[in-house]
Amino acid sequence: MMKNGIEKITAVSLAIGLALSAATTTQAAPYREYTPLPPGGLEPGVQNDFSGSYKYWKDGETVAKYAATLPPEERWKLNAKENDPPVNEALHGGHIAMDEGEAIYERLNANGQFAKCLGAKDNDLTGLRANHYPHYDAKLGHVVGLEEMIERCAAKQGEKLLNGSHNNSAVSIYIASFSNGMPLNVDLSDPQLKAAFERGKKLFTQRGGWTNFSCATCHVSLAGKKLRGQTPTTPYGDAAHWPTYRVKDEIQSLHVRFTECNRNSGVQPLKVGSKEYTDLEVFLSGLSNGYPVVAPSLRY
Amino acid sequence: MKRIMIGMAIAMLGGEIACAGALPDNLSYDPSTKTGTIWPKPIKGSGELSYKNHRQDLSRWVSLSYAETRDANRPVTVKALPKGKGDPARGKKLAFNKKKGNCVACHRLPGKTQFGTGGPSLVGYHKLGRDDTWIYQQVFDARVHNPVTIMPPYGTNKYLSEQELLDLVAYLKTI
Numbered sequence: 001m002m003k004n005g006i007e008k009i010t011a012v013s014l015a016i017g018l019a020l021s022a023a024t025t026t027q028a029a030p031y032r033e034y035t036p037l038p039p040g041g042l043e044p045g046v047q048n049d050f051s052g053s054y055k056y057w058k059d060g061e062t063v064a065k066y067a068a069t070l071p072p073e074e075r076w077k078l079n080a081k082e083n084d085p086p087v088n089e090a091l092h093g094g095h096i097a098m099d100e101g102e103a104i105y106e107r108l109n110a111n112g113q114f115a116k117c118l119g120a121k122d123n124d125l126t127g128l129r130a131n132h133y134p135h136y137d138a139k140l141g142h143v144v145g146l147e148e149m150i151e152r153c154a155a156k157q158g159e160k161l162l163n164g165s166h167n168n169s170a171v172s173i174y175i176a177s178f179s180n181g182m183p184l185n186v187d188l189s190d191p192q193l194k195a196a197f198e199r200g201k202k203l204f205t206q207r208g209g210w211t212n213f214s215c216a217t218c219h220v221s222l223a224g225k226k227l228r229g230q231t232p233t234t235p236y237g238d239a240a241h242w243p244t245y246r247v248k249d250e251i252q253s254l255h256v257r258f259t260e261c262n263r264n265s266g267v268q269p270l271k272v273g274s275k276e277y278t279d280l281e282v283f284l285s286g287l288s289n290g291y292p293v294v295a296p297s298l299r300y
Numbered sequence: 301m302k303r304i305m306i307g308m309a310i311a312m313l314g315g316e317i318a319c320a321g322a323l324p325d326n327l328s329y330d331p332s333t334k335t336g337t338i339w340p341k342p343i344k345g346s347g348e349l350s351y352k353n354h355r356q357d358l359s360r361w362v363s364l365s366y367a368e369t370r371d372a373n374r375p376v377t378v379k380a381l382p383k384g385k386g387d388p389a390r391g392k393k394l395a396f397n398k399k400k401g402n403c404v405a406c407h408r409l410p411g412k413t414q415f416g417t418g419g420p421s422l423v424g425y426h427k428l429g430r431d432d433t434w435i436y437q438q439v440f441d442a443r444v445h446n447p448v449t450i451m452p453p454y455g456t457n458k459y460l461s462e463q464e465l466l467d468l469v470a471y472l473k474t475i
Contacts, residue, residue, distance in 0.1 A: 030362070031371035036448055100345070154347070165349050166342040207372065208362045210459045211452040212443075221450050226417040228398075228405040250342055259328055259339045266452075266459075268358035269328040269339055272349070276326070276364050 035205040035216035042201055042220075042235070044188055044286035049236035051223045053077040057237060060086045076224050076231040083298045084241060094173060094245030094296025097166070101174030104167055108157045117153035118146075118175070129172075130179035130240075130293050134282050136192035143196045145281050147172050147243070147253050148273050164272035169243035169251045176295035183292050184240045186285045193282060200283025203276055204235070209267030215280070218265065239281070239288040241297035252299075254281055324367035329359055355399070361457060373456045375443040381433055382462040391471025394464055401460065401468060406451070410475050418450060425475050435469045 038050035046054060056066045056077040067075075067082040075082075082088065108114040115123045119132050133146040144152075147163045150171050154161035161168040188194045205216045218232035225231065242254040252260075255277045259269035270276050323329065330338050330351070337354035362372045395403040396412065404412050408421035430438075437444055440455030454460040460468070 030369055031374060032362075033372060035450075159347065161347040162349050164340050164342065165347045166344050167347040169342065203364050206364060208364055209358060210361045210457045212372070212457065213450070213452070217450050222418045226415070228402075228414060228416050251344075252342065256340055256342065262364075263337070263339055263354050263358065266358060266361070268337060268361065268363035269354075270363060270365055271326045271328050272340055274326040274365070276366060 033207045033212065034202070035207065035214045035221060037205065037216075038220050042204070042283075042287065044186070044197065045289045046237050046287070046291045048287075049234050050220070051234040051236070053079055053224070053234055054236065057081040060084075063087055076233050079233050079237050080299055081237070083300070084294045088298065092245050092247075092296070092298050093249060093251065094298055097170040097243075097245065097251045098173045098177055098296050100167070101170035101172070104159075104161075104171050105174050108154055108159060108171075114153050114157055117156060118149055125175050125178035127179055127182055129176040129295075130182035131185045134186065134193070134196075134278065134285055136190060136196075142275070143192060143278055143282055145254075145278055146175065147255070148278070150175075151273070162272075164253045164256045166251050169253045172243050172253070173251070173295050176293055179293040180295055181292045183290050184285060184288045186282065186289055188286055188289075196279045196282040197286045200279035200281070200286075203280055204283055209262075209265060211266040213265040213267065215261065218261075235284055236287045237291045239284040240291045241294040241299075244297045244299045247298065247300050254284070322370065323359055324363065324365035326365055326367065327359060327363055373453065375447070375453070376441050376456045377444050378433065378437045378440050378455070381436055382466065384463055384466050386463075386466035386468070386470025388467070388471040388474045390464075391467035391469070394460070394468055395471060400464070401454065403468075422472065422475060425472050432469055432473075435472055436465060439465050439468050 040048065040050050042048075042050070046058070053076070055062070056070070057063050057079040063078055063081045064087050067078060067087045070077060105114070109123070112123055115125065118128065120128050129146060133149070134143055136142070137144045137149075147168055150168050151161050151163045154168075154171075161171065186193060188197055203215075205214050207214045207217070211217075215235070218227065219235045222232050223234050239254065242257070243251055246252045253272070255272040258277050258280060259272065262269040328338050328340065328351075329336050333353050335353045335355065335357045337356065337358045338351040339354060340349045341352055343350050362368050362370055394401040395409060398405075403409065403422075404415045406416040406418035408415040408417075408423055410423050438451070439460075441453040442449040442451040443453060452459065455462070455465055
C-alpha cells in the first residue's frame, strides 16, 4: 500500500508537470465548455428576459397582483420580487443595516471627501447607485462596483470597510436608498463597460467545478425547474436590489452571493472584488437595466 | 497507518500544486485550512470578513478564474464496464445523499416526495431496458450521449468512484 501510494504521487506529479510545461509552451486557451444561450440570447434590459416571467414582476403593482393569485408551483415567476415593497413592507434586518450605514457614512464623510471620492457631486447621493455604478474608473484603469469603491474611499478616510463586509454593505444599502425607485442605468455604450458585460456573459455560461455547471445551467437551463427544495429563476432583474438582507440573518453583497452559488454548485469560489466577479456584476447589472433600485431588500 | 499515508500523499500533492503555482491567486482559498476552499461570511457590525471552510477542496476542478490554465475534463467514452458488482442498496443511498450523487436534485425517484424536475423521472426506469454499459456511461459522463447535457460527469470528474457508479447502475435496474 505504501509503495503503491508513493507510485501514485509520482505518476500524478509527473502528469501535472507535463500539463504545466504544455501550458507554458503552447499558451493555447484551456479547454472549456459553455452552456448554449437561450433563444434571443442574453441581451441587456429586463424586457429581454427569456424565461417568460418578466410580465409577472415588471412593476410593483403587477407583483402584488400575482403574489396574491399564483399557485405555489408558479411562484418562481415572481422572481422573488414579492419580498420587496409594495408586497412586503415589513421592517427587517435590511432597515437596521441601512441605519447603521447612515451613521458610518456620516462619520466617513465629515469632511465631504468620502462622497466626492464615490463620485457624488455636492454631497448629493441621489441617483449615484442607479446611474453611476458599476462604471469604468480611468484612474484605477478598471471597472468598479459600488462596494469596491466604498472600500477604497473608506481606506482614504482611515477606515477598513472590506468589500463584502457587513459595514461595507450597510453603507452601500444606505447609498442605494437615494436611488430607490430609479431604474438601473448601466451605460453599455461605454466600450469598457460593454467589454466587461461581454466578458461577464461568457463567464456566466462557462462550465466548471465537479458538476460541470455554469451559472446558466441553473439560471437558464433550470430556470423555473425544481432543484430539490429550490427553484432557480431568471438572471434578469437580479442586480438592482443588492446588497440584500438574507433571512439567514446576513447582510449579503452580490459578490458574496456569487461565492454561495459557486460552492452550492461545486465550483471553487473566487475572491470578493475579483475581476471575474466584477465582470459578472456588470453583466447582471446590464440584464437589470430599466429595473428600479430597491433598498433595503430581503431575500430568502 | 493506511489512512495516514493516504492523507500525507494528498497533503504533499496539494503542496506540490501550490508550489508549482498551478492555482490562480484570486481563488477564495487558503491552503493552511482543513479543505483549502473557504467562503466569506460577513460579521455583524464589522468592516472585516470571516471565512468558513467548504466541506471539500473545490480547487481540484476548474474555477471561473481568468488565471485558470488547466483544461476542463473532456468527455470520456466508457469502453467496458469495470470489474465488480454493484449493490443496489448502496446505490440508493448514493442517489439520495446530497453530498454524493444527489440524483434526486434533478430526477424523481421512488420513495421521495421532494425531487427535482431538471431531468426525466426515473420511476419505473428498469422498464426502459437500457443495458448496463449504457447506463454506466450516462452516469460516468452523460456528455457522450448528449454534448449539452446538464447532468454532471460523475466518473470523468472523479466525483464518484467506479464502485459507486456500479452501485448506482445496480440501483437504477431495480426501480
